[in-house]
Amino acid sequence: MRRVAGPLALFAALAVAVVVAPAFLSDFQAQEAAYVAVYAVALIGLNVLTGYTGQISLGHGAFMAVGGYTTAILMVDHGVRDVWTIPVAAVVAGAAGYLFGLPALRLSGLYLALATFAIAVATPSVIRKFEGFTGGESGKNLFGLPQLTAGTTPVHVLGRQLNYNNWLYYLCWTVAFVVYVVGWLMLRGRTGRALRAVRDSETAALSSGVSLARYKTLAFGVSAAYAGVAGSLYTIANASIYPDTFPVQLSIFLLVGVVVSGLGSLAGLVAGAVFIEFLPIWAQDISKSQGAPSVIYGAILIAVMFVLPTGVAGMARRVATFARGRYDRRAPGTD
Amino acid sequence: MGSPMLGTMGSPVSDFLQQVVSGLASGGIYASLALALVLIHRATGVINFAQGEMATFSTYLLWTLTANHGWPYWPAVGFTLAVSFVGGFGVYEMVIRPVEKGSVLRVVIVTIGLLLLFNGLTTWIWGGSQQSLHSPFPTRTIDVGGVAISVLDLGTIGVSIGVVIVLWLFFQFTKVGLAMRAAATNPAESRLVGVRVSSMLGLGWGLAAVLGAIAGALAAPSLASLDPNLMQATLIYAFAAAVLGGIDSPAGAVVGGLLLGVGLNLLGVYVGFIGADLRLPAALAVILVVLLVRPGGIFRRRVVSRV
Numbered sequence: 001m002r003r004v005a006g007p008l009a010l011f012a013a014l015a016v017a018v019v020v021a022p023a024f025l026s027d028f029q030a031q032e033a034a035y036v037a038v039y040a041v042a043l044i045g046l047n048v049l050t051g052y053t054g055q056i057s058l059g060h061g062a063f064m065a066v067g068g069y070t071t072a073i074l075m076v077d078h079g080v081r082d083v084w085t086i087p088v089a090a091v092v093a094g095a096a097g098y099l100f101g102l103p104a105l106r107l108s109g110l111y112l113a114l115a116t117f118a119i120a121v122a123t124p125s126v127i128r129k130f131e132g133f134t135g136g137e138s139g140k141n142l143f144g145l146p147q148l149t150a151g152t153t154p155v156h157v158l159g160r161q162l163n164y165n166n167w168l169y170y171l172c173w174t175v176a177f178v179v180y181v182v183g184w185l186m187l188r189g190r191t192g193r194a195l196r197a198v199r200d201s202e203t204a205a206l207s208s209g210v211s212l213a214r215y216k217t218l219a220f221g222v223s224a225a226y227a228g229v230a231g232s233l234y235t236i237a238n239a240s241i242y243p244d245t246f247p248v249q250l251s252i253f254l255l256v257g258v259v260v261s262g263l264g265s266l267a268g269l270v271a272g273a274v275f276i277e278f279l280p281i282w283a284q285d286i287s288k289s290q291g292a293p294s295v296i297y298g299a300i301l302i303a304v305m306f307v308l309p310t311g312v313a314g315m316a317r318r319v320a321t322f323a324r325g326r327y328d329r330r331a332p333g334t335d
Numbered sequence: 336m337g338s339p340m341l342g343t344m345g346s347p348v349s350d351f352l353q354q355v356v357s358g359l360a361s362g363g364i365y366a367s368l369a370l371a372l373v374l375i376h377r378a379t380g381v382i383n384f385a386q387g388e389m390a391t392f393s394t395y396l397l398w399t400l401t402a403n404h405g406w407p408y409w410p411a412v413g414f415t416l417a418v419s420f421v422g423g424f425g426v427y428e429m430v431i432r433p434v435e436k437g438s439v440l441r442v443v444i445v446t447i448g449l450l451l452l453f454n455g456l457t458t459w460i461w462g463g464s465q466q467s468l469h470s471p472f473p474t475r476t477i478d479v480g481g482v483a484i485s486v487l488d489l490g491t492i493g494v495s496i497g498v499v500i501v502l503w504l505f506f507q508f509t510k511v512g513l514a515m516r517a518a519a520t521n522p523a524e525s526r527l528v529g530v531r532v533s534s535m536l537g538l539g540w541g542l543a544a545v546l547g548a549i550a551g552a553l554a555a556p557s558l559a560s561l562d563p564n565l566m567q568a569t570l571i572y573a574f575a576a577a578v579l580g581g582i583d584s585p586a587g588a589v590v591g592g593l594l595l596g597v598g599l600n601l602l603g604v605y606v607g608f609i610g611a612d613l614r615l616p617a618a619l620a621v622i623l624v625v626l627l628v629r630p631g632g633i634f635r636r637r638v639v640s641r642v
Binding site for chain 2: 107302
């Protein structure tokens with residue numbers, strides 16, 4: 001019970017903070033905070049793959065693009081309301097991830113990183129190629145569509161009137177909490193144990209009767225479904241999508257985010273998401289150059305690997321353990 | 336890659352040969368970068384995701400020396416290669432060696448950090464706009480038995496082949512080359528016979544950076560534009576070439592690079608559906624198919640891992 005109480009209290013505190021925050025946020029800040037939730041969703045998904053099964057993906061931007069285009073095409077070409085496209089995006093991206101997971105099964109760490117990196121680099125040109133379907137270079141514009149909730153007139157939810165940015169904020173954070181709870185329920189029992197077993201030793205997992213094929217592809221599918229949801233939310237929040245909306249840099253930033261978060265806790269993942277959303281803005285204070293955020297991301301990524309291989313959350317846990325004065329079980333690390 | 340539209344008036348056979356030659360030219364560039372990847376993989380057991388961005392950085396250095404500081408071309412090349420060598424060595428000593436003992440994943444993440452770092456630095460220092468790099472080879476064509484071949488393509492092929500030969504001679508016939516091979520194959524025993532393993536691995540990183548710089552200098556003129564993402568696609572082609580030839584085989588990297596260059600060029604020209612847009616996805620398909628069907632590449636070496 002003690003092991004659940006702490007995280008539960010943190011979860012509740014975070015939930016309360018998220019609900020009351022818009023009262024203190026400007027319109028613009030509410031939108032930024034919505035993007036934090038979007039990245040958090042993607043990171044929760046990437047964490048299933050990297051944190052639980054130890055598979056590294058440099059291509060999650062591609063699955064975000066699948067989700068984003070599913071939403072855009074459904075809204076623009078089929079008149080579907082934005083919120084209903086989110087579960088469809090999850091299914092389509094999840095299926096794409098599952099299909100990719102089948103060959104990926106046979107690739108070990110290094111080669112999987114390579115193959116997923118190639119996917120991230122190749123995706124924009126595939127999107128451009130199928131112009132009739134994706135709108136090619138000019139992409140899809142959702143702005144002003146009646147299917148875009150609160151896009152033109154405020155929306156009433158639970159007796160409150162929400163403008164566009166506040167609506168986006170609540171939509172993204174609600175989805176983030178829902179998918180986090182879904183993930184937690186899915187990973188706390190047998191499945192989570194099996195996935196961690198795969199990460200720690202494939203041989204040992206196999207001899208304990210864990211089907212590597214089943215769990216690795218499952219992790220890929222689930223993780224891609226989360227990325228699809230994130231891509232869908234991003235497209236709704238951005239009200240448009242282009243071939244370069246999800247560039248290879250984003251895929252790498254997601255990996256940075258999940259590594260910084262220390263692979264595991266919700267607080268860590270939200271910290272990672274804050275990092276992805278705000279670092280480019282903070283970087284502008286140091287230099288106006290477009291290159292500055294990448295330099296800082298790169299330096300931080302290397303520094304994290306040097307000093308805290310278990311990320312920020314790992315460090316917090318170690319400090320807590322030190323305070324309690326007893327030896328903690330090792331945090332789920334990157335190695 | 337240089338000039339796919341050249342000579343469209345010729346006969347089908349000479350058209351085909353022209354495409355093969357221009358495919359060989361891009362293949363030579365892929366092969367140079369693939370060699371760099373193989374060199375590092377053999378030495379350190381990781382794939383250096385930053386190889387392309389390091390090459391782009393070197394290429395920008397060459398560009399700024401010739402375009403902004405009035406250096407003649409060849410001294411600028413020499414200086415750039417020297418800086419690249421020292422840079423590659425320094426990168427190994429400063430950021431790779433400290434994490435090398437950990438898991439492969441940790442080293443890979445560090446190289447991804449380097450990718451971001453070098454990409455950002457290039458943009459930060461030289462801006463994001465496109466530049467053109469001077470080439471010592473003119474773009475005019477010469478007639479070889481009815482086939483019009485661009486001098487630029489021939490020069491690119493010549494330099495790539497020259498690089499491969501020099502590298503081969505270095506590894507086969509010099510003491511340092513032998514020590515480097517020993518350090519990569521069996522670090523523990525090499526140390527026992529007095530090889531300074533970490534210096535050898537550092538040398539490997541330095542040489543790889545030099546190869547990357549050469550690939551960048553060759554790629555920039557034939558792509559007719561130099562921008563901070565110059566080598567991003569080339570890195571994927573080089574990955575594909577290295578995987579095709581077997582990630583531990585230098586000969587394989589060269590053959591893989593040339594095969595891929597010619598193959599992709601012919602696919603792009605003769606298969607309308609692929610065109611210019613689907614070349615990258617085609618390279619991705621090569622990576623996946625080879626890894627799944629024949630993970631050791633064409634030049635297979637059996638790797639047995641104990642459980």
